[in-house]
Amino acid sequence: MSESSIQQARLVFDAVVELPAPQRSGAIERLGESDANARIIVERMLAAHDRGLGRFLEASTPWAAHLGDDGAEAAAPPSRIGSYQIVRVLGEGGMGVVYEARQERPARVVALKVIRSEFPAPDALRRFEFESEVLARLQHPGIAHVYEAGLAEVDAGKGRHPRLPFFAMELIRGRTLTDHVRVEGTNVIGRIDLLISICDAVRHAHQRGVIHRDLKPANVLVDENGRPKILDFGIARIVDPDGEAATTRAETGQVLGTPAYMSPEQIVGPQRDVDTRADVYALGVILYELLTGRPPHDVKGVGLAEAARRIRDEDPPRPGSLAPGIARDLEAIVLRAIEKDRSRRYGSAAELSDDLQRFLNHEPVAAQAPGGWYLLRKAMRRHRAATALAAGLTVIVIVSAAALALMYREQSRQRSRAQSEAQKAQDVVATLQAMLGAANPESGRGRDYTVVQMLDDFAADGRRLWTGRPDTEATVRQTMGAAYRGLAEFDKADEHLRAALDLRKAEFGEEHSSVAEALVELSRLRHLQARYDEADGLARRALDMRRRLLGESHRDVAASLDQVASNLQAQGRYADAEPVYHQALAMRRELLGPEHPDVAGTLNNLGLVAQHRGDPDAAETYYAEALRIRAAALGPLHPDVAESHFNLGSLHHARGNLTEAERLYQSAVDVNASVFGPDHVEVAWNLTGLGSVQRSLCRFEEAERTYRRVIGIWEKSSGRTHPALAVALGNLGNVLVDLGRFTEAEALNREALQIQQRQFPEGHPGEANYRANLGSALRGQGRFEEAEAELNRAHAIIAEHHPPEHPRFSTLYGSMARLARDRGDLVTAESYYGQVVPRFAKERGPNYPTTLLHQAEWADVLSRLDEPDRALALASDADARARASLSDRHLVRGDTTLALGLVLFRSGDDRDLAQAVALLEESLSVREAAFPAGHWRIGESAHALGRALARTGARDAAQVQLEKAATILEGALGPDHPETREARASLFELSFESGANSGGT
Amino acid sequence: MSGFPEGELTRLLRAAESGDAAASGRAFELVYQELRRIAGAQMSRTPPGQTLEPTALVHETYLRLMGRDDPRRSTDRRHFFAAAAQAMRDIVIESVRRKGRLKRGGGWRRLDVDEVEAAGRVAEASGGDLIALDEAISELARAEPRCAEVVRLRYWTGLKMDEIAEVLALSVPTVERDWRFARTYLFARLTEES
Known part of the structure; x- marks a missing residue:
């Protein structure tokens, strides 16, 4: 047929096809005159059109016939999948393949279901993990237990090894429900009993938020003891979360499995709307089939669209019409369960099973209540x-x-x-x-x-x-x-968690995974309450129980190991914690693969341990590996990634890499703010890190703003009661101490202490922080007795919870040294500094700003104790390090120059005096740049400079500095503060010396 | 996932669009291989007696090669589905030829009008029908290329009318008219006396 004939045919066919036959002939005649072939084809087409084309070209291509050889090649089962040894293929279906497989540890035979689809998007992977976690927790004798889910490389032939999701499930040996009742000849009461058992299992899952979505007799096996077990609970949703496949199938008319058990809303509505009542419907259909031998709608061999229409629109035959002798009450129960409008069905599997029980007990059933379900519900509402x-x-x-x-x-x-x-x-x-x-x-x-x-x-x-x-x-x-x-x-948490534990024991006995879970939860509470011995005991009980129930190697066992280790870690028993973490790590790597986020979790904890026991290099390795895994598995915008940034930030912070620390903290803030929004508690925690590095960078006002933002977030989320708010208040208090706002700092720390005491027992480790901070605020106000009491209390608490080498002691000794120094007890101060400086140097490095600060303070104290040589050595070293490692405007430069200047000044050597003046001028200018005007630290430097100038004979210049010092110190600290009084004394001395001199002339 | 970089196909399709014949060949090859692979995998999991659904196959291939979320340009979609239809056709026709089921002699094999009710299975009955159908489509393509395209998308990839309309950037009524003509034409050709 020529091209032009076809084109002609097209024009005419389109023009006449919808006309009645008599009106077509004119156009066809005319066509025939110009192109006889075209006329013939159009006539044939119109004849075919009028007769109907059937399903010509509408049906699928028979792929099976053409691809069979390739298919057979790919169907050979792999010998291993993940850590499972494949024994044989049990079955294949739309979702994937089910193998019988052997697991080595714990040794058991499992049904291994490998799902066909790979996950294209990371969030699908997360959802898979989440949902499979949920399934693993479904433990009921009527539900085939999901032991593990994960991704495993599967040898798909031809060198391809896709990572496919799999589920390792309890292998049930038995018959399907319908086979069982047929073969056993189970009577009606026996069949109802079976359904009640199934309802009970479904109820268990529903209460845990899991809907089956694909309940049918083929998914219920009856084991050799006659107990029904439901397979594939919740898996439909994991494999096809949005019901896309079902929708596609519905549109293309392909029937996957059988829709006979699908509720109307499931078959036609959006999948997200499907709720537990879809399972109730399926239970009703199963019951219908158990009683009559067939499902209510015969949809065998029809397309899904037609099946949907029947299920949605047609009333099923009454069960009694198919199987005479079915009691009216029982019939009513079945029909209630398969109501098309789900609001008219039983609200839950439990209601269905209750009504069946009532039927067996010859009590009136709800389904037959006079006036129907609606009236009954109304009555219930009364x-x-x-x-x-x-x-x-x-x-x-x-x-x-x-x-x-x-x-x-x-x-x-x-x-x-x-x-x-x-x-x-x-x-x-x-x-x-x-x-x-x-x-x-x-x-x-x-x-x-x-x-x-x-x-x-x-x-x-x-x-x-x-x-x-x-x-x-x-x-x-x-x-x-x-x-x-x-x-x-x-207290309230305690009440509920203990009750939950007791209830679990009453329900399942002493030894059950639910009991272990309750123990884990209670242990977490004890951990937070700092009742570490109890936390440890509970966690170990859970661990032992899980080992007995699940075997030595199981992800829950790994989780328990991790928890046990974290309790040890909290007690400062790092050497004990570390090997346990390593055990958890090895297990997680083996069970979940080396790139699993749980593996990163344990690596992160190992990093924390390494950091606390003073091995920042090891910590960095762990943190970096955790970050790498998390970023790869979870994508860059994930809270776990933020956590890794935060921890790496804290590591850099401790090492004194402050700008890098700031960058990392900021990135954690940004990630969590984008995930949770800017006012979320996760963001608050990250901001806490950011504030602390801003403080270390001596950007105090910025730090103050950051901490106030943190406080705002906590207040918004939980009022003024959360311990985290106390932490934030304490942090802000510290900044205010830096800023010399001691009375405000005192108030903040007292409030923090109040929150702390409301939530925790006396002597909780957190309390030590607020007491130490309070001590500093009081010392700043010259209230030394009170300060000492707080610091001693803090010391007692820390000593109770930590070994003597713990870094918390270092910080506290620093505060004690300053207190002793300020109250004039230089010998005590010197002995503290003698410990503090080496400890800081070891813990955070010799160039860390606080190390240098304490070293400068130590030198100052030594020089006042008349040990000029040691003082000079320490002060020179501190100043040289500060010059080498800190910026010119860094606040600690103000301290090291001040200390060295004072040491030189006090040495009494005139040659050193000029250098002392230069150093003290530098100290003053650093502080004037770093602190707000009128800050007492400026007064302190001015005072020292004034005295040095006086010694050189530059009396006028000295007078200017000393008057400035006295004014600033009086304004900042009050007239009775020792610093103020000393400045006044220096000024008086200057005028006295001037007077004596003039008198002598 | 598949052994080629993500976005590779899009790149090739765009190069093909601007006249790069090598890219066009490579794009086709990519689609072809992936379709075969997925069809093979699906086959291995499909119970005997059940047929594969080309729609699912093509959509899965599309997701694999083009990604799910990335809103691709419609021309990319068009080229993809054209390539997929061609690949599906090649897979089946090759298979038919390889298996020596080529029965067709000189003319069209006659289909009984009584068989029409089962004419959906025109392709299933014997390989010869498929070859005949394929040749008839080629003939149609020379005269009414758009109609042939609609048939290929509909028959070989299982796209629905609205999807075809989207892929070809046509209105649904236009596609339906094309389909009606093409389907009736092919039916008439295949049931013609030789």
Whole structure:
């Protein structure tokens, strides 16, 4: 056929095809005159069109026929997948392949399901991890347990090794539900009993926020003891989170598996809307089939669109019409469960199973209640308790999801304790807030309705909701306990977490993974309460239990090891903690692969240990590796990456690489601000680091602003009660001490101490900080007795919790040295400085600003003790180092030049005097540049310079400096402060000497 | 993931668009290989007796090669699907030829009108029909290239009408008209007396 004939045919066909036959002929005749071939083809086309083309070209191409040979090649099972030895193929389906596989440690045979799809996006990977974590925690005799999920390289043939998600699951040997009842000839009561057992398992999962989405008889196996076990719980969602595949299939009309068990909303609606009632529907269909031998809608062999139409629009036959003899009550239960409108179904698997139980007990069933379901529900609403029960279930599903989110976070990010607790609290709270806010719009709660109050309200409600439902109660209490713990409401956290533990024991016995989990949660609380011995005991019990239940090598065992190590670490037992972390690390690497974020978590903790025991090089190696893994696995904008930046920042900070530290802290701030928003507690923690480096850089006013921002965030999130707020107040207090605002600093530290004492028992290690800071604020005001009492108390606390070599002692001894110096006890001061300076040099390096500062102070004290040689050696060394390592405007340059100037001045040697004056002038100019006008440190330098000038005979210049010093010091410290009095005395001396001189002439 | 850099295909498609024949060949090869690979993988997991769905195959290939989130230019999509249709066609036709199922002699094999209800299986019945169909499409392509393109996208890659409209930057009614003509034309050709 020629091209032009076809083109002609096209024009005519399009023009006439929709016309009735008689009206077509004219155009066709005319076409025939110009092109006979075209006319023939158009006539044939119109005839075919009118007759119908059937499904010509509409059906799929038969790929199977053409690709079979390639397919067979790829189907040979691999010998290993990850750490699993493949035994044989158990089955294949739309999602992937299921193998029987052998695991070595613990030795067991598992069903290994390898999912077909690879993950294109990192967030899909995170979701996979999160959800599989959730599944691993589903433990119920009626649910095939998911032991582990992960990614494993699979040999796909032809040299390709894609990393595919897999699930290692309990291998169930048994028959499918329908086979079982057919072969066993199970009677109706036996079948109902089976369904009740299945409902119970489904209820367990629903309460943990997991929906099956693909319940069908093929997914329920009955084991040799006659117990049903549900397979693939929650996996549908992981594999196809948005239901995209189902949607695509629905549109293309391809039937994957059977839609007979899918609820109308699942088959036609957006997948995100599917809730637990879709599973209730599927349970109803299974029950229907168990009773009648077929599902309610016959959709075998029809396209999905047609199946959807039938399921949505057609009423199924009454079960009694298919299987005579089915009781009306039972029929009503089945039909209730498969109502098309989900709001008319049973609200939960538990309600369905309760009604079945009532049927077996010959009690009236809810499905047959007079006036129907709606009236019954109305009646229930008249009885608050019953309503609460119904409403409670929804609440609990939400809460459990939050709880699981928390557990996930806990698992995947072993970050510093307080940090993650705070994070968790915010997560729970956000959920609860949304929930309560929606439920309670008229509550009239204002902005100051704090999270704690909200939780209290919820707890009060909860008591009504969970009565008589110990499993629910345990879950909710554990969640609430974690939330309270995050909010530092430790007494309330204690109440809930202990109750949860008792309930778990009552439900599962002493030895169960849920009990281990409850122990872990309680241990975390004890850790935060600084009751480390108890924390350690609980964590070890959980560890032992998990080892017995899960084997030596399991990710939960690794998590427990990590927890045990963190307790040791908190007690300063670094040498003990380190090998345990290494054990956890090795296990995580083996089980999860070397690039897993959990591996990075343990590396991070090892970094913390190394940093604390004074090995910054090792710490840096760990942190850097953790950062590399996290950035690769999680992408650059992830809180864990921010954590790694933060820790590396703190390392550089401690080493004195302040600009690098600032850069890293800032990057942590930026990442978390972009992830969580600028007012999130994660950001607050990062800002705390930033503030401290700004302080070290002597940018005090900037540091003050940073800390005030931190305080604002904490106040907003948890009122004025959170220990983190106390930390921020203490930090701000420190900056104010630097700025010479001692009374403000005192007030801040007292408030911090109050918060601390409200939340923690007396003698908590945190208390030492505020007492030490308070000591400095009091010393600055010349209130030496009070200062000494605070410092001694701080010392006692630190000594109780840390070994003598702990860096906290170094800082404290620095404060004690200054106190002794200021009150004139130079011998004591010297002995403290003799310890402080070498310790700082060892811990943070000899050029670290604080090391140099203390060395300068030490030299000053020695020179006043009349040890000019040692004083000169130390002062020269400090000044030379400061010149070499610090910028000209660095504040510590003001201290080292002052100290060296004073040492030279006091040596009494005239040759040194000129140099002393030059140094003191330098000190003054550094301080005038660094501090706000009127700061007492400027007065201090002016005072020293004045005295040196007086010695050189430059009396006028001396007078100017001494008067300036006296004015500044009196303004900053008050007239009775020792510094002020000394400056006045120097001024008086000058005028006396002047007078004596003039008298002598 | 696949063994070539992400974005490679887009680069090649754009080079092909500006007349680079080598890039065009390479792009086709990429799509072809990936389709084969994915088809093979899907086959191995498809229970016997069930057929593969070309739509799923092509979409999976698209995601692999073009990425999910990146909003690509529509010309890229167009070139991709054209290449995919061609690749799908080649895979099947090659297979048919290789298996020696070439039955066609001189003219068209006649399809009984009674068979029409099952005509969806025109391609399944025997390889010869596929070859005939392929040749008829080629013939159509010379006269009405757009119609042939619609058929290729519809038949070989399983795209729906609105997707074809999007890929070819046409309106849906236009695509439907093209489809109606092409489908009827091909049917008439294939059921023609020799």
